[in-house]
Amino acid sequence: MTRxxxxxxxxxxxxxxxxxxxxxxxxxxxxxxxxxxERQEAKQQLEARRRRYWGGGMAVAASVAxxxxxxxxxxxxxxxxxxxxxxxxxxxxxxxxxxxSFSSSRQAEPPPFQVASxxxxxxxxxxxxxxxxxxxxxxxxxxxxxxxxxxxxPMIDFSGPGRVVEVGSFGLTTELEDQIALLDEGLIPATxxxxxxxxxxxxxxxxALLMEDLFDLRRAEAAEAGxxxxxx
Amino acid sequence: xxxxxxxxxxxxxxxxxxRGDMKAHEIIYRQFADPVYTLALRMTGSPTVADDILxxxxxxxxxxxxxxxxEASLATWxxxxxxxxxxxxxxxxxxxxxxxxxxxxxxxxxxxxRAREETPELAMDLETALxxxxxxxxxxxxxxxxxxxxxxxxxEMMNRTSSFSKSxxxxxxxxxxxxxxxxxxxxxxxxxxxxxx
Numbered sequence: 001m002t003r004x005x006x007x008x009x010x011x012x013x014x015x016x017x018x019x020x021x022x023x024x025x026x027x028x029x030x031x032x033x034x035x036x037x038e039r040q041e042a043k044q045q046l047e048a049r050r051r052r053y054w055g056g057g058m059a060v061a062a063s064v065a066x067x068x069x070x071x072x073x074x075x076x077x078x079x080x081x082x083x084x085x086x087x088x089x090x091x092x093x094x095x096x097x098x099x100x101s102f103s104s105s106r107q108a109e110p111p112p113f114q115v116a117s118x119x120x121x122x123x124x125x126x127x128x129x130x131x132x133x134x135x136x137x138x139x140x141x142x143x144x145x146x147x148x149x150x151x152x153x154p155m156i157d158f159s160g161p162g163r164v165v166e167v168g169s170f171g172l173t174t175e176l177e178d179q180i181a182l183l184d185e186g187l188i189p190a191t192x193x194x195x196x197x198x199x200x201x202x203x204x205x206x207x208a209l210l211m212e213d214l215f216d217l218r219r220a221e222a223a224e225a226g227x228x229x230x231x232x
Numbered sequence: 233x234x235x236x237x238x239x240x241x242x243x244x245x246x247x248x249x250x251r252g253d254m255k256a257h258e259i260i261y262r263q264f265a266d267p268v269y270t271l272a273l274r275m276t277g278s279p280t281v282a283d284d285i286l287x288x289x290x291x292x293x294x295x296x297x298x299x300x301x302x303e304a305s306l307a308t309w310x311x312x313x314x315x316x317x318x319x320x321x322x323x324x325x326x327x328x329x330x331x332x333x334x335x336x337x338x339x340x341x342x343x344x345x346r347a348r349e350e351t352p353e354l355a356m357d358l359e360t361a362l363x364x365x366x367x368x369x370x371x372x373x374x375x376x377x378x379x380x381x382x383x384x385x386x387x388e389m390m391n392r393t394s395s396f397s398k399s400x401x402x403x404x405x406x407x408x409x410x411x412x413x414x415x416x417x418x419x420x421x422x423x424x425x426x427x428x429x
Binding site: 026027035043 | 235258261262265266267268269270273274279282283286287288290291294295358359362373374376377378405408409
C-alpha cells in the first residue's frame with residue numbers, strides 16, 4: 001500500500017483531521033544543536049552591541065555624523081507631533097540624554113515646519129517627498145528629532161519566551177534597529193567625506209524611513225501595552 | 233502529527249537546564265527537535281524556513297527555560313514557542329508581501345498552480361495537498377486539526393477573530409477534499425464518498 005493510499009484509507013474513518021494527525025513526523029536536520037549554540041552566541045554578541053548602541057548614549061554615531069558636518073543645532077529645533085505618555089517606564093535613555101524625566105504627561109513642541117504630520121498608518125508619499133527636498137543639514141536635524149521622539153516612548157520588553165500574541169513586531173523591531181545601526185556605524189560615516197553628497201544624503205533618507213518604521217512599531221507596542229494613549 | 237504529545241522528559245533534566253547545564257539543554261533539544269521541526273515544516277511548507285524556526289525556537293528555550301514555571305508541560309511550552317516563531321515568520325515584512333499577493337490571487341492562484349505543476353497527475357497525496365494551501369490556511373488547519381488549538385486561540389495568535397479561523401478551516405477542508413478526491417476516485421471510490429460527505 002502506498003503512502004497516499006494509506007492516508008486516504010485513514011480518511012475513511014475520521015476525515016481530514018484524523019488523516020493529518022496520522023501523517024508521520026519529520027526528522028530534524030542533522031547538526032541542529034551545534035547550530036543552535038552558534039546562533040545563541042551570535043545573538044548574544046549582537047544584543048551586546050545593540051545595548052551599547054541603543055542604550056545609554058543612543059545613536060552615538062549619528063551624533064558623530066552631525067559633528068562631521070559642523071552642525072550645531074539647539075535642542076528642540078525639531079520637535080515632533082504631540083506625544084503623550086503615561087511614563088510607566090521611560091527607560092534609562094531619557095535621563096542619560098540630558099532630558100527631563102517623563103514623570104508626567106508630556107507635550108512636545110510642534111515642529112517649525114510640518115514634517116510627516118501623519119505617519120500612524122505607515123510612511124506616506126508626502127513624507128517621502130519631504131525627505132527628497134531636505135538638504136544634508138535638514139536631514140541630520142531631522143534624524144536628531146526622530147531619535148528624541150523615539151526616546152520619548154516607554155521601553156517595553158516584548159521578547160519574553162513563549163509570547164504568542166505579540167508575534168512579528170519584536171523580530172521586525174530588532175531588524176530595523178540593526179539596519180539603522182549599520183547605517184550609523186558604517187555606511188553613513190564612510191561616505192560623508194567621499195566628495196559626492198548624493199550617497200550619504202540617500203543613506204540619511206533611508207535612515208529617516210527606517211526610523212519612522214521603528215517609531216510606528218514601538219508606538220504600536222506601547223499603545224497595545226496600555227503605556228500610552230493611542231491618538232498621537 | 234508533530235509528536236509533542238509523545239514526548240516527555242525527566243523533570244530532573246528541566247531543573248538542570250534551568251541551572252544552566254548545557255548537557256541537559258542538549259537532551260531537551262534531542263527530545264523535542266523532531267516535533268518542533270515537523271510543526272514548523274507543516275506550518276510553513278519550507279524545509280529551510282523550518283530549520284531556521286527550529287534553531288530560533290531552541291535559542292528561545294535556552295534563554296527562557298529559567299523562567300519556565302512548569303504550569304504547563306515542557307512539551308506544551310516548547311510547542312507554544314515554536315508556534316510563535318512560525319507566526320512571526322509569517323508576519324515578517326518580506327513574507328507579508330508574498331501572503332498579500334496570494335490573498336489577492338486567491339488560494340486557487342499561485343499555490344494551486346505550483347502544486348499542479350509539481351504533481352501533473354490529478355491525484356495528490358495529503359502532504360502535497362496540504363502544501364498547496366495558502367500559508368495562512370495551512371497554518372490554521374495544522375494548528376486546529378493536529379495541535380488542537382481552538383478557533384479562539386488561533387484567532388488571537390493571528391491577531392484575527394475566531395470567525396476568521398473557522399472560515400479559513402472550512403475553506404481549507406473543502407479544498408483538501410477537492411484536491412484529494414481524484415486520488416480517491418482512482419484508488420477507492422468509498423474514500424471519495426467519505427471525504428466529500
